[in-house]
Amino acid sequence: MTVIVDKCFGGKQGAVNLAILAILLLVIFPLWLDLFRLGLIGKYVTYAFVAVSLVLLWGNGGILSLGQGMFFGLGGYCMAMFLKLEASDPISTKIQTTPGIPDFMDWNQITEIPWFWMPFKSFPLTVFFVLAVPTFLAFIIGYAMFKRRVGGVYFAIITQAIALILSILIVGQQGYTGGVNGITDLKTLLGWDIRTDSAKYVLYFINASLLIGVIILSNYVLSSKFGMLLLAMRDKEERVRFSGYDVSSFKIFIFCYAAMISAIGGAMFTLQIGFMSPSFVGIVPSIEMVIFAAVGGRMSLIGAVYGALLVNFGKTMFSENFPELWLFLMGGLFIAVVMFFPDGLAGVYRDHAKNFNLADWLIARYTKWFKKEANMLGDKV
């Protein structure tokens, strides 16, 4: 039992923190917020997948990828392509020149569905591609770069350039990708209308549970020997290499894993929000996702989720009320986090909660209560 707690939840304290997050996401938010606000939270939770992936990659692995947005976007696009094909059946698109193809293809004088859209007619294949396409791209990039020992800032710049390439490509190839508008007007998933209120609730719960699952899996990865090696590589890469470990393979693995997590977030985004566009692929979203992880704490999986929630909540608040202040705040946040709080919220929490161990407190309190109840019960019997 304790082994499982240590491995999957990061110890007693970690288990309590994870439970609090789970209660917040799965019980408090759905009861407290109306559906519109809950939808916003659902959107932020999809970003939290990317933030968690960056904790693994950047906080623990020391690899800063400025292209996580492209994995998020690829996962989202794969899902969106499936939903779009389902939404463009010949009956509902009969006013088009060529019925049965997505509307933006019709606008761009394309008369048949291109070959790379074909696999997305099947749902199992789509799920496979949501996970496989970003992972495969990450594998190619990782293999090419880490085998040649490219790291640090070079890696950041090159991933950024690749994110730029992908977003220009998506915007430029309007007929195949929907261009700047992205893929919109998504209606049903296997005949199930995703726009109804009940569907939104169901998707929200799936999304939040997936995130908890991903955190547990990532905790397991980090507490394994691999996680130790990851930290060692971040701090003294040469020493790990000279100890006989194949550093580049570890880096490729964590990069692929991070890409896959981000892609799950992207696919959930498409399902919940009902569209996907290149504005989630390029440089700006990719680097904003880094700030979610930085604000939450680059070493803390759970902190990253709070970081994503808080920064996006702030963004929504400020861009609704004081749009011109938002960039100042965002810029200031980048600078302040780097200069004064390198460990983010999780660091602040850790420093202030040092003398106050929530897990022990809860356990002590409830054991006492339980003993008292048990005694009373015993007295009665």
Next chain:
Amino acid sequence: MFGYSMEEVGNIVVMQGFSGLSLFSVLLLMALGLAIIFGQMGVINMAHGEFMTVGAYTTVFLSKMAVEFDIVNSYFIFAIIAAFILAFFIGYFVEYALIRHLYKRPLDTLLATWGLSLVMQQIFRSTFGAKEVSAELPEWLLGSFKPTPDIDIPINGVFVMGLALIVTVGVYLFMFRSRGGLRIRATVQNRMMAGAVGINTQKVDRLTFALGCGIAGVAGAAFTTIASTGPTTGSLYIVDSFMVVVFGGAASLMGTIASAFGIAQAQSILQFFMTSSMGKVSTLMTIVIILMMRPEGLFASKVRK
């Protein structure tokens, strides 16, 4: 080829090649500053584009003043100098307030300067408005000359190129033929030893960073002659200029020139024959693939690792 006769293709290549040269000049000026900051100090300055915008807005502002005082024909030289000085001092201040605390954490510098660039963009937007503005150009910069009836070469392009060449030669002379450059190179090679022989390495860092920013300011002044300036102008060039620096081999001046030339030419010629986005995509893709095969860039200094 693509439905053009050979002669037409020739003319297109010359004219697109020439518009590529204007892009080359701006990229080169941007990349020179970056190469100094990144190549010499290892600092990633994501706000470099915004320093260029500082130079551009300075020029636009001075040109409005010049129209008022009726000195449009001669203000431009002063505008270049003013752009340099302003960007230099802002850079000096930024190094003092921000960068010097982060030398040991290069990835964090990247994030902090990105934040700085957001703040600067918003300052531009609040001060000068979201609309693009353009400078009043002196008459001698307008128009074009025609070596043959079919070829049109704009004079501002020639001017920008001349400016880029002068700045490049200036940077070369400063880095390799002056006391200041010697101090910078010494600090880069061995900081402890440089400090031991009496070089104030902190001051050298500050001046190096400020110099790179100043050159970005000159790039901005040059930029106003070929396009109009908006709050996000600089950020459009930042990835390109980083690619130039990395592709050329970070510490090599020759490499920066060669890769700026190659990238600018490839982009502007390909953009004519394909769509504009595909031209850019294929250029960037080629660079990324070459960089994956040769991560140290084109002209890497030969060092044993």
